[in-house]
Structures are given as structure tokens and as C-alpha cells.
């Protein structure tokens with residue numbers, strides 16, 4: 230099979246440097262080689278980790294409380310084009326982040342490509358400790374990595390072309406086709422949004438109650454069979470025991486096996502059109518000789534391999 234790969238060395242959607250080093254760390258750990266040699270993918274990419282330096286303005290003042298609005302808008306716009314050009318060829322697209330703001334680019338890119346190719350709306354499975362559905366006004370942090378779902382769904386609107394006004398109807402997703410898994414740190418206005426829009430969400434509580442097997446059955450039943458699925462996986466969905474090196478770790482998360490299982494179940498549907506792996510930050514180490522960073526990178530590689538079919542016998 231063909232796989233488009235986009236390596237995004239970008240950290241401007243939040244304040245901690247280092248998440249831009251993740252694609253190189255994942256690749257150095259052998260991820261692309263494994264996909265090529267063991268999973269038999271033919272990879273389509275230019276083998277570079279993009280830093281998008283040329284798109285980042287010297288001055289980027291806060292706008293509606295958002296930090297780095299011009300940079301994040303310009304970079305995600307470029308990513309959207311990159312992902313679109315892969316997806317329109319019918320390839321599954323793997324994007325290695327980067328912080329989660331980059332999903333504004335990846336999901337808008339696949340949404341547009343699938344509309345054009347198949348006349349269909351995509352579904353999104355968002356695996357995360359957080360919902361990332363703050364509007365700029367509701368956000369406490371101003372970090373755009375906490376806002377991608379609000380821009381992608383049209384909950385947040387902005388007419389300025391250089392600050393996400395480039396997102397058009399063709400780039401957008403329906404909140405009815407969005408499913409969250411792994412939630413445990415959801416801001417108050419975000420909880421209200423989930424309720425008001427009846428968004429399907431499986432928290433850690435739901436996983437404890439039903440088990441991950443039943444949760445995946447319910448999540449996929451909500452989406453319905455034969456719907457193209459974009460899997461956006463924030464490594465902080467995993468418990469910090471498995472993935473400590475991430476910007477906003479939250480205790481009480483998924484085991485590595487539960488994370489892998491989610492990715493495997495999505496792969497099994499045969500409907501995966503794109504996967505993002507985000508928020509691995511190899512420079513945030515919990516101490517003892519880089520163990521945390523190395524383990525987090527390994528966990529990220531495992532999630533991607535599972536999403537792309539490694540567990541099939």
C-alpha cells in the first residue's frame with residue numbers, strides 16, 4: 230500500500246519548545262524503516278522534517294487571546310495542502326507532529342480530499358486526555374493546540390484570511406462524526422460544548438466501566454461502517470507511565486496496550502484514511518538518563534505501527 234508521510238517539526242501551538250523534535254526522534258527510532266520493510270508500505274514523502282521557518286513571521290502578536298496566531302495559521306494552511314495532495318491520490322496519510330494545533334492542517338486536508346474524491350464526510354477519532362475544543366475566547370491558556378476542533382468544526386470562526394479565515398466549508402468536519410476517547414482533563418467551557426452539541430465522548434471513566442473493547446465497539450458503531458476515518462492521536466492520552474515526555478501529562482490515562490488496541494481497532498475497519506501522532510516532546514524528560522523520552526518515542530512508534538496494521542496476523 231501507499232502511505233503519504235508528512236513530518237511536522239512545529240511547536241507554535243503551545244509554549245514548550247521540543248515537540249518539534251519528535252518527527253526526527255521517531256524516524257531515528259526506525260519508524261519509517263519499519264513501515265517500509267516490515268509493513269510493506271511504499272512511502273511518499275521528501276524525507277525532510279519540515280520546520281516551516283519561512284512561514285513564521287518576525288512579529289506575531291496575540292489575537293483574540295491566541296498565541297502565535299499568524300504562525301499557526303500559516304503553518305497549518307501549508308500542512309493542509311501537503312496532506313490534501315497526498316490524500317487526493319488515494320493514499321493513507323501519516324503525519325508526525327508537532328503539537329496538536331497541526332490537526333487544523335491535517336484534518337482540513339483530508340476532509341477536502343475525501344469530499345472531492347468520494348463525495349463523503351470524514352469521521353474523526355480524537356484520542357487525547359483533552360478535548361482541544363476551546364474557542365479562543367473560552368481558552369485559559371491561549372494555546373492554539375487546545376483549539377483545533379473548534380476551528381475545524383466551525384464553532385470558532387474568524388474572517389481574517391491570515392488567521393484561519395482560509396478554512397472553508399470544504400475543510401470542515403461535522404461534530405456528529407467526531408468521537409473522543411481517553412478524556413480526563415476537560416475545561417469547563419469544553420464540557421458545556423460537549424453537552425450542548427451531544428458530542429460522542431468516552432472518558433477514562435467510561436473505559437474503566439466498560440473496558441476498552443466495548444468502548445471501541447461503541448465508538449465505531451457511532452461512526453457507522455464504511456465511513457472514512459481520520460485518527461488523531463495525542464500521545465498524552467497514554468498514562469505518563471508510558472508516555473511521560475509530553476507537554477501536558479495527566480495521570481490516570483490509557484495503558485500502552487489500550488492505546489495500541491484503539492489504533493488496531495481503527496485499522497481493522499479498513500476505513501483509516503489518515504493518522505496523526507502528536508505531542509511527543511523528547512526534550513521533556515522525567516529525569517533518569519533519558520528513559521522517559523526514549524520510552525515515549527517507543528510508545529509513539531508502537532501506536533503508529535498498530536494503526537497501520539502491524540498486529541494483523
Ligand code: DIR
Nearest residue numbers: 359363370372374375477
Ligand atoms: C487546555 C490544555 N485545555 C488548553 N489543552 C491541551 O490549553 O486549552 N493540552 N491540549 O494538551
Ligand code: MN
Nearest residue numbers: 329357361463
Ligand atoms: Mn491534543
Ligand code: MN
Nearest residue numbers: 358359463465
Ligand atoms: Mn492532550
Ligand code: MN
Nearest residue numbers: 359414415416
Ligand atoms: Mn485543563
